[in-house]
Amino acid sequence: MQYEGVLTKMQTELGSPIQYYLVFDDSFLHVNQLLGKEFEINFMGFSCTNCSKKKKIYRMGYCYDCFYSIPSAGDWIMRPELSTAHLGVADRDLAYEQKVQLQPHVVYLASSSDMKVGVTRKTQVPTRWIDQGASFATPLVEVPNRYLAGITEVALKQHFSDKINWKKMLLNDVAPIDLLARRNEASWNLPDEVMPFFETTVEKLYTLDYPVLEYPKKISSLNLATTPSYSGKLSGIKGQYLIFEDGTVFNVRSYEGFVVRISV
Structure with a gap:
């Protein structure tokens, strides 16, 4: 069977394991069902996920013009501490920014390779952790807006990493970490205005189970721009990565806006 369309994140x-789906305009593919089977992907072109023009993708699935104009690509997306909607100050579109920024956000600790600190909207729990390939995660503090989450992350980054070693994550080289113990340790470094929210945030450890038949010993990353056609046997899915039997890994999210044809 063949599926063709614009890639967006899975x-x-x-569940146990987590279920993954590739969704296109007129069809979808339940990726778990392809484990142990041959999977072919071919790069066909570009389609901006905002304007749908066939222009080269710049970042985040957007063409250059959209990336620098639409509100969903503002700097506060990657740097929550730059959020200003709580002040009534617009970046690109105040109505959009109020909708996204003025809602509960969670600052969390997760173990994908080593421990990291991160920020997500409450509605994206546990999706955000799944997308990052976290094996374990725990909410540290729930706050009412993105700005407070951002300044919390900035304070904690002085003591904890905010990066993922994606290679270690895909090799399943996950350091044994007592996240709940580290949660209490991290609370000592919270900004004063955030500390009251720590007391009301439920302490809970999430364990995430990925559909992987076998983890690779070595990995190489598939780049559709330089290798427009690839075929291999799917052996696992973790984070937003497809893992193949020969050690090739493909980060679906990095290729949002790429038009592909998938044969299974």
């Missing part, structure tokens, strides 16, 4: 459903 949709997920929490």
Whole structure:
């Protein structure tokens, strides 16, 4: 069977294991069902996920013009501490920014390779952790807006990493970490205005189970721009990565806006 369309990040459903879906305009593919089977992907062109023009993708699935104009690509997306909607100050579109920024956000600790600190909207729990390939995660503090989450992350980055070693994550080289113990340690470094929210945030450890038949010993990353056609046997899915039997890994999210044809 063949599926053709614009790549967007895989949709997920929490379970044991997590269920993954590639969704196109007129069809979808339940990726878990392809484990142990041959999978071919061919790069066909570009389609900006905002304007749909066939222009080269610049970042985040957007063409250059959209990336520098639309509100969903503002700097506060990657740097929550730059959020200003709580002040009534617009970056690109105040109505959009109020909708996204003025809602509960969670600052969390996760173990994908080593421990990291991160920020997500409450509605994206546990999706955000799945997308990052976290094996374990725990909410540290829930706050009412993105700005407070951002300044919390900035304070904690002085003591904890905010990066993922994606190679270690895909090799399943996950350091044994007592996240709940580290959660209490991290609370000592919270900004004063955030500390009251720590007391009301439920302490809970999430364990995430990925559909992987076998983890690779070595990995190489598939680049569709330089290798427009690839075929291999799918052996696992973790984070937003497809893992193949020969050690090739493909980060679906990095290729949002690429038009592909998939044969299974």
